[in-house]
Amino acid sequence: MSLKTFRGGIHPPEHKEPTRDVPIERVPTPTSVVIHLTQAIGAQNQPLIKVGDRVLKGQKIGDVQACPAAAVHASITGIVKKIEPAPQSNLKDGMAVFIEADGTDETAYMSPLDAFACSREEAVKRLRDAGIVGMGGASFPTDVKLAPPADKPVDTIIANGAECEPYLTIDYRTMIESPADVVEGLAIAAHIVGAKKAYIAIESNKADALPVIERQFAGHSHGILMGTIIAATKYPEGGEKMLIKAVTGREVPSHGLPADIGVIVQNVGTLKAIKEAFIDGKPLIERGFTVSGGACKTPKNLYAPIGTVVADLIPGVIQLSDDVRKVIFGGPMMGVAVASLQTPVAKGTSGILFFTAAESKQYEERQCIRCGRCADACAAWLMPMLLNAALLSDDLNRADAIGLVDCFECGACSYVCPARIPLAQRFKLGKDLLRNQRAKEARHGK
Template structure:
């Protein structure tokens, strides 16, 4: 089996052995949940409930009328106690609905729906109403990816199982334990888009999944997918960071290059995370909205590395110490992976729709280096998977030369952190790029408003 990859990238220690072999545990009865109104890329939501209301698991509690709307649902049965700002993993307080559990077990799910018999519009509406977002990190509405304009025909859907971030193993466990659901979700996407070809992509550190996935694909093509003409294959990629990035994945698998400022649909491709595909399957088979989230709790300061599924909105501190035990030398908590995640200052942050992991680091791993001066070694340029020049971008930002930063492709940076990881001088490259992108967008918006170029 040929192993493909992309240009650039790096090989940080994987650390996946900590939780890779730990089956998923389900802890679905928290005492409360804190559900933020905005856990997605798109239009801000408004609450549909008020303090004192009783809600059931799966009931819609927040929505909007915006173009990129995605509703949120109650993940437990309980009573709405507060609607107020609460901390979240993006380091900003956001308005959240606080629900206190009341012991009921009622479910307000949608009725099951056959995606291979309903209309395309009905299928997209189901995915939208289920509140499903991309669960790989960005939180982009899943239904939007399945609604390309007529000018952008799609011929390939990729199930992204690369999971290239160090430490994280929830996607691996999902594929190992629930491959039929993932394949079913992929089939739904093929059906909705009118596409025949699908690829399930994994890295070669997950080679043991191949027979499991092959069996699931065979069963699906003999069952729900029979007679549809679907062509679903399994492709193994080289283990390298950031192989799971959409642009890198597409290039490695197809040779297609997503253009600057473009999207996968610009090259006829849709990419969905395996967790997203599982959620899509549940939305049709069970009528279940996206109300539970799988994630990996791990790290050098975690005594019990494991893979968990909890109701969305479960506060991290409520899982400690009964579910997650941490050591005395805890120095840093990262929501997400160590390369692209966010270091948070408190444990009072809830698990959200895009929380793929929580990494607990001790003093050895949490060391922060003092920033040095660029030595012009060129390692960042060699490693950049977006083929940018991080050293030059850094100079442009420091000089407040936003026209130059724009020309050098700052907005094409995916913030993977590879440049910072390989830099021997510990220049704060990705940190500066994240802030710089915000500034550049503001500068461009101001120019547009004034009618400038």
């Protein structure tokens, strides 16, 4: 049988065996957490509490009257000890709330809300109040994603269970262990946007999750036409645009969004959080993630409060070897190497990888030979070697014209480049420079 997929892509070693069959382990409530006030793409939140306040698990502690934005909540019950900058996984310090647990477990959850009986406005507000964001890594506010403009009707919603990043298995374990939550969340999301069809898409290396998921359709689909799709095991199959192409055959236009072609994609972890927000009244205060890598002696899948500091998990929950050379938040392809174990778990943390020296090789960049391997691998149909040349010439306008903004920094081009050029990192920096240039032009009326 021919598997659905997209043009381009690569096949890096999967490294999923250490955690694939390891059930998710709930981390004991930490003695303290560090919760960054802003954990989503959009406006910066302001604190709703002050030093010395006692806060309850689930209580909103940061928000802003702006869009897009996502509220943040206390993940443990305790006392606010300080509010000051702290390291983030994006390598920038951000304002954070330091909470010390008081040994109790009082909660301040919301009342349950029937997503199928309330208005669309009430449902979207619930997503906003719960602080739900995309949990595949992008951290885009879910209330905005599930409220597309009226002139962009959505007919299809896709649950993204591809999990194409090497090492990571938390999405797979979520589908295996909480299939009813995933299907219920998918039905709620489909109802909110008015989609008549919903699919759960996974890679072929996770095909055993299909019957587990499909058994939940009868009791949790709420009349939505649901199906499952097996896509080829290939990186970056889990990329939003790639998965849409594989499942529907549609292509998101350049500079466009999935809603432009009537599709919305949501990570399976996000769908579980959506179910919890409506059925249980629980804000996004915990998340699952994979812990792995050659320097991790106890690879596993964990479920921890948002704000749990990595150092506090060692050695009680995570045991490491002496050969730790790099710590990555996320997967090895699109994740970020952090400088400190004081970095806390955030809403977008899908994995924490501990790499040895052998896994952290650094290479000397050489001259591009225009071999074209990067273009063959590019899932976005770009010409990375031309983008690289434009950026090396400081020609941001040319880079923009040939597709810089359409790059989603999957790293496939860097992976195959024989000259070891850090293409994805260069494109990320280039996009930042381009945004700054466009902002400057706008201020000066150009």
